[in-house]
Amino acid sequence: MVAHACQTIVACASLMYGQDPFVKHVSILIYDKDCKYFFLILNTAVRILWTFDNTLDDFYGIFPAVGSNGPTYKSPGINGYGSCLYLNASASQSIDVLSPPFLSMAYTSFSLSAWIKATTLNNAAVNGLSDNGIFGQYEQNSQDLSLHTIVRNQRLYFGFYGDDTQGNQLLVSDTWYHVAYVYDYSTLTQNVYVDGVLDGSNSPRGPYKGTVGNMTIGTNEVFFPYNYWNGCLDQISYFSRVKNATEVLYDATLTVAYSFNNTLLDDGPMGINGTGINFAYTASGRISTGLTLLTTVSYVQAGGLVLLGTSTRPYSMSIWINPTVITSGNIIHVAPTTTSISWSVPMLGFINTGNLGAQGCSPSGSVSLTGPVVPTGIWTHVAITYGNSNGLRLWINGTQFGASSSAYNYTAPGVPVTVTLGASLSSAGPCSSGVIATGQYHGSLDEFQLHSRELSSTDIWNLANP
Incomplete structure (x- = not known):
């Protein structure tokens, strides 16, 4: 550990993250002059899970979130005993996962998944709007700098901005789906899955290059503010590696x-x-x-x-x-x-x-x-x-x-x-x-x-x- 005036804080931070079995390590620590606050970039968490069981914080307490315009919860969630995050698009409800800490997904493999159940779904042919936001991270709307996992015109859509993949299955409202967005940095491949089945794949794509920006749930900066999710989101999960097809099927159907x-x-x-x-x-x-x-x-x-x-x-x-x-x-x-x-x-x-x-x-x-x-x-x-x-x-x-x-x-x-x-x-x-x-x-x-x-x-x- 590098000697620092805030060595006690550094030690505590390293202990907290280093012993968590779901986190690899802290890569950067920056302190203010009073040693009271620190900004950290995780060299990425192995797993982050937002259960939405009457809380916006992630399960491991590392990535707390705040609601925008009064999002609520609805029971049951997909696992029966808890709740889902219930968003009202007409009220512009969403979630912001603020930095610090910043989750770096640039130049790396990752897997994002969620259980979704929409009350309604935007479709440009029906109401002039196309997007339904699930998860995003935004630096700017330039190629490979705006991560968005969404449903576009009732199909899964995995985007880095101008470098994207769309699925094939037409999704409908009032139905639970398990959706997964998997990026393989080694092959520059984007995959999308519906209920554990591969629904779309493209290569080469990316890599994603965003290095700043909050994470958002239920919206993103692409076509904002016309992309709010309307309905339930549950069990949003991030893994810092590629999940293979067998793992995705297991998550979706076991x-x-x-x-x-x-x-x-x-x-x-x-x-x-x-x-x-x-x-x-x-x-x-x-x-x-x-x-x-x-x-x-x-x-x-x-x-x-x-x-x-x-x-x-x-x-x-x-x-x-x-x-x-x-x-x-x-x-x-x-x-x-x-x-x-x-x-x-x-x-x-x-x-x-x-x-x-x-x-x-x-x-x-x-x-x-x-x-x-x-x-x-x-x-x-x-x-x-x-x-x-x-x-x-x-x-x-x-x-x-x-x-x-x-x-x-x-x-x-x-x-x-x-x-x-x-x-x-x-x-x-x-x-x-x-x-x-x-x-x-x-x-x-x-x-x-x-x-x-x-x-x-x-x-x-x-x-x-x-």
């Missing part, structure tokens, strides 16, 4: 992942931790520690699941089971988080003949599949997948069992739902009955995952063969 390694903490990106009663951990799990359900009222839950509660959305569930009883029992049950709505589906469980059963919900009622008889006292991998075209499918030990159902549109309550593992705590609505003999599951469970996409046969095989 809703819950419980390993049950002596904890109900979520191993996925959403942070939807589990709760439960009357359960224990067993050292004899399929992969390390597992979960054992002990009594007639024994279960684990994941609540506030927004996408699973949305009609026509694809989904997949994967779990290891080791039952002691196979003539009845609900393995995976889904019902609204709020009990005032009459809707529920026993999605995976046992039929009274000892066979596994899988169920879905269509506009005409329950959709059912009958699976094989599975052994007691042995671990079996089971997965169910749903997609609009392929319908409901059941997978045993990595292989599809039997035929798919007919194609149908998944019907959900339109509110966040709760997955209950091991029990069926409610039974209401047209999809609450079917082939599964509902009731308490007896035995052990391990490695539960919920995805907001239809997993491929390769995905299922890999989960069944860890």
